[in-house]
Amino acid sequence: WKKISLGVVIVILLLLGSVAFLVGTTSGLHLVFKAADRWVPGLDVGKVTGGWRDLTLSDVRYEQPGVAVKAGNLHLAVGLECLWNSSVCINDLALKDIQVNIDSKKMPPSEQVEEEEDSGPLDLSTPYPITLTRVALDNVNIKIDDTTVSVMDFTSGLNWQEKTLTLKPTSLKGLLIALP
Numbered sequence: 001w002k003k004i005s006l007g008v009v010i011v012i013l014l015l016l017g018s019v020a021f022l023v024g025t026t027s028g029l030h031l032v033f034k035a036a037d038r039w040v041p042g043l044d045v046g047k048v049t050g051g052w053r054d055l056t057l058s059d060v061r062y063e064q065p066g067v068a069v070k071a072g073n074l075h076l077a078v079g080l081e082c083l084w085n086s087s088v089c090i091n092d093l094a095l096k097d098i099q100v101n102i103d104s105k106k107m108p109p110s111e112q113v114e115e116e117e118d119s120g121p122l123d124l125s126t127p128y129p130i131t132l133t134r135v136a137l138d139n140v141n142i143k144i145d146d147t148t149v150s151v152m153d154f155t156s157g158l159n160w161q162e163k164t165l166t167l168k169p170t171s172l173k174g175l176l177i178a179l180p
Contacts, residue, residue: 023052024052025051026050026051029048029051029052029055030048033045033048033057034048041064042062042063042064043060043061043062044059044060044061044062045057045059045060046058046059046060046061047059052078052080053077053078053079053080054075054076054077055075055076055077055078056073056074056075056076057071057073057074057075058072058073058074059071059072060074065106065107065108066102066103066104066105066106066107066108067101067102067103067107068099068100068101068102069098069099069100069101070097070098070099071095071096071097071098071099072096072097072098072139073094073095073096073097074094074095074096075092075093075094075095075096076090076092076093077090077091077092077093078090078091079091079131079133082131085129086128086129087128087129087130087131088128088129088130088131089131089133090130090131090132090133091133091134092133092134092135092136093132093134093135093136094134094135094136094137094138095136095137095138095140096136096138096139097138097139098137098139098140098141098142099141100140100141100142100143101143102142102143102144102145103145104144104145105145123163124163125162125163126160126161126162129159129160129161130158130159130160130161131157131158131159131160132157132158132159133157133168134155134156134157135154135155135156135157135158136153136154136155137151137153137154137155138152138153138154139151139152140154145180146179146180147177147178147179147180148176148177148178149175149176149177149178150174150175150176151172151174151175151176152173152174152175153171153172153173153174154170154171154172154173154175155170155171156168156169156170156171157169
C-alpha cells in the first residue's frame with residue numbers, strides 16, 4: 001500500500017514540476033508556443049521572445065476557411081507581483097500591424113441559435129481587481145465582409161474593481177470605419 005501511495009505522489013509531483021517548467025520558465029514557454037504552432041491547425045508563430053513577464057510574439061498568422069489573421073507584433077507584459085495582493089496586473093498589451101479578414105460566405109454554416117429575451121442591462125463585476133496599465137493598437141485593420149474598421153494609433157488603460165470600471169487617459173488617431 002505504501003509503494004502505491006509513493007508512486008502516486010511521485011507521478012503527481014512530476015506532473016506539477018512539468019507544468020511549472022512549461023509555464024514558469026522562458027524555455028518552457030517557448031516550447032509551449034512551438035507545440036501550439038504544430039498542433040493548432042492554421043496557426044503559425046514566427047518568433048517568440050521573452051518570458052511571462054515580458055512576452056513578444058512576432059509574425060503570427062492564423063488561417064481557417066473564411067478567417068485570416070496576420071499579426072506583426074503581439075506584446076504582453078504582466079506584473080506578477082500583483083498576485084500577492086489577489087489582483088491581476090497587465091502592464092502592457094500592445095498589438096502592432098494587425099490584419100483581420102473575415103468572409104462569412106467562406107465560413108462553414110453554423111447552427112441556428114435561439115434568441116434570448118432581453119434581460120435588461122448587463123451587470124458585470126470582477127471578483128479580483130484588474131489593472132491594465134497600457135493597451136496599444138498600432139496599424140490595426142479589421143475587415144468583416146464589406147465592412148472595414150482601421151485604427152492607426154490607439155492607447156489607453158483601465159482599472160476594474162468589482163463593478164467600477166475606470167478608463168485611463170485615452171488617445172485615438174486615424175480611425176476609419178467604412179460601411180458597405
